[in-house]
Amino acid sequence: MPYEPPPDLAGLSLAEIAALSAARKLPPVEEWHPEAKGDSRMTIKADGRWFHDGGEIKRPAMVRAFASLLRREGDGSYWLVTPHEKQAIVVEDAAFVATDVVRRDNALAFRLNTDAIVVAGPDHQLMARGDAETPALYLAVRHGCEARLNRSTWLQLVDLADENLAVTSLGDRFPLVPA
Numbered sequence: 256m257p258y259e260p261p262p263d264l265a266g267l268s269l270a271e272i273a274a275l276s277a278a279r280k281l282p283p284v285e286e287w288h289p290e291a292k293g294d295s296r297m298t299i300k301a302d303g304r305w306f307h308d309g310g311e312i313k314r315p316a317m318v319r320a321f322a323s324l325l326r327r328e329g330d331g332s333y334w335l336v337t338p339h340e341k342q343a344i345v346v347e348d349a350a351f352v353a354t355d356v357v358r359r360d361n362a363l364a365f366r367l368n369t370d371a372i373v374v375a376g377p378d379h380q381l382m383a384r385g386d387a388e389t390p391a392l393y394l395a396v397r398h399g400c401e402a403r404l405n406r407s408t409w410l411q412l413v414d415l416a417d418e419n420l421a422v423t424s425l426g427d428r429f430p431l432v433p434a
Contacts (some may be wrong), residue, residue: 260370264372269359269360272374273374276371276372281397284323284398287336289338296308298346301347318369319370321335322351322371326398327398327399327400328399333345333346349403350396350400351402352403352404353404353405354367354405354408356404356408356411356412361424362374362375365404375394375422380394383433390433391403392431
């Protein structure tokens, strides 16, 4: 069965966005704690591209499959986790890239480079890093992993921000520049 990407965020209501997000079945990597460890020889570049042994993984379905197994540990290390083994993976900046955002009602919904949809709020915080001159915004995604907002998505948020350069989503307020 061929993959059908989710529809454009701009044409969806908040209820439709929430339903799409809830319908996505992800492996329970938070429940898996295998003892066997290895090295995947994979890297996620800062621009969101995935590489194995120096060659780019160009099949989006493969990237989505690997991304569903990704977990970040408390020590900052990243792993591809299955019930039987976990393999280390190098992440240059963030595991994902947020490529689009829309405001619906009281929420901000983001599309990631893997076509996942994440709604910012208490469980998916927006964090401003860097400095006021060169801010970088990150969105908590899942299992300790984050998405860095690309420049166009950050600029979309600036257009949605209040006079203090902050946005709200699901009742939480997020500054767009570091304090």
